[in-house]
Amino acid sequence: MYDLIRGPLVWIAFVVFGVGLVYQVIQFFRLTRKKETLYVTAASPPKDSEKRKGKMDRIHEAVCYLKKTVWYSHSSVMIVSAIFHFFLIVTPFFVLGHSILLDRSLGFSIGSLSESMTDGFTLIVLFSAAFFFARRIAVARVRAITTAYDYLTLLIAVAPFLTGYLAYHQWFDYGAMMFLHILTGEVMLIAIPFTKLGHMLFFFLYRFFIGSEHSLSQANRTW
């Protein structure tokens, strides 16, 4: 079983992840079409041709824009979310263990950060996930739309980090923790294109390509 998850299942997971994302991108462009750009979005800078804009003007514009977004109305959630997503993506690339595996398997690696740093990053991800879990239970309006599926996807996202942390610190049986770490990582990769974890791709597709008041660019596509 270990040989399976350490060998073929790794390739299957990456292929399903890659092909799944490509499929979703293709489907997105097939299901949408170009239209005339009509919207002045919330991200559009105010028209001000009378004075040359300096750095302070641009900073002021950025702050004014952010005040109209959830970064202002839900600062704590957005800050924790930003930190969570940043370390969720960065940590796996720079963990020493992954770097060594990559070097031994494919003959190259992208370097790694110190183990104490990546250990800290993992803890940040785990504490952020705990914040989201607590929010699901404690905040009434989030609870109103929460189902078992939400807890499951949070578990899928966090399990590789939790099992990796436990394995690194050799809490419980190391072999079992490593087995679970590899398996949960593969489950997460396979799940991304086909579950709500796909927002990692669709956030960019929807906010940058679909034209609406809340577009982050001069988006010109519609469903």
Added chain:
Amino acid sequence: MAEQGNPPIDTSKIKAILQRRKKKMKRLLSHCVHCSLCAESCFLFMAHKGDPQYMPSYKVINSLGKLYKKKGKVDRETLEGMKGIVWRNCVLCRRCYCPVGIDVPSMITFARSICRSQGVYPQPEDIPKESWL
């Protein structure tokens, strides 16, 4: 005003309508991360002192989401319950914001069209019974 009567629900018709926009709607439904950050963008949510049933995500999940989950096999009672969600709880002002970029009003509109296809829509006599504010 003429009574609606109680003709049977044509679930095959509902299924056919759901099928027409399945690719788009199911994608939008599945990409909702249930974060509730859309709530404050709805003025009805704010006017009702944060009642979760006025959240855009709640409205969509409990109307169109329910229709897709049940594959269109709903009864009149379910559609009557949805009537309040998609007409009373939403005015299609398009003010709703979603961090992921999900188009909530189009989903509410679609749910309305499915209700209408079965003769379920607000009647004038409904209005005095329910509080619309």
